[in-house]
């Protein structure tokens with residue numbers, strides 16, 4: 512479904528790669544958390560999957576397409592298979608909930624009849640029935656994220672990419688959003704979610720891919736936010752045990 516083969520990304524004007532020889536395969540139907548410190552390369556990976564950017568070297572295949580070879584004419588069609596949600600929701604402020612979700616379908620030329628069936632269905636699925644005529648500023652953060660998720664999945668994408676979707680939400684609201692993402696995944700959509708939310712990762716026990724400085728350092732099924740085996744946060748101060756000098760490092 513998604514395959515990275517030795518993908519390196521060096522942004523123009525920078526020396527250190529944002530992604531360094533990343534190889535990774537995500538299978539259809541998986542739910543994957545991408546974790547790692549700020550700047551470790553999570554968003555860069557998501558942007559490459561979306562073909563919003565190109566790797567400096569290496570190959571990326573998404574849904575059977577080699578993204579190094581896809582023509583620019585085909586990119587909008589390719590992207591119809593992918594839904595995206597962000598931390599800051601990115602709703603259109605002057606459009607109602609209904610219009611925000613409908614807009615995605617209008618852009619790709621769906622008929623009015625289709626839109627008037629699909630939008631209420633997806634709003635009910637995300638728990639927003641009765642809120643179709645509200646504007647984004649009349650909704651809570653959690654509700655705004657539900658609109659963004661509705662918009663991302665209304666065209667039934669094969670893959671949903673979520674970049675810190677709970678980053679602006681309180682823990683209870685976040686768990687509601689995670690229940691929704693799990694439901695979408697259970698219905699067959701592959702979900703990849705970048706997150707700093709340790710509580711969520713520990714609770715859901717899904718596949719966890721950890722990046723450090725642009726490299727994959729862990730890929731664990733049923734993992735937590737911090738690996739049990741190799742603590743990667745070293746204490747700043749090491750108090751050496753008393754003993755022969757050669758024994759100290």
Ligand SMILES: Nc1ncnc2c1ncn2[C@@H]1O[C@H](COP(=O)(O)OP(=O)(O)OP(=O)(O)O)[C@@H](O)[C@H]1O
Nearest residue numbers: 522523525529547548549550551552553554555556
């Ligand atoms: N457009 C860009 N131009 C130059 N450098 C960039 C660009 N985008 C990202 N970077 C750099 O690439 C590295 C990886 O950034 P990226 O945004 O992928 O990390 P991240 O893990 O998503 O971080 P965060 O958790 O803060 O969102 C960082 O060093 C960042 O400064």
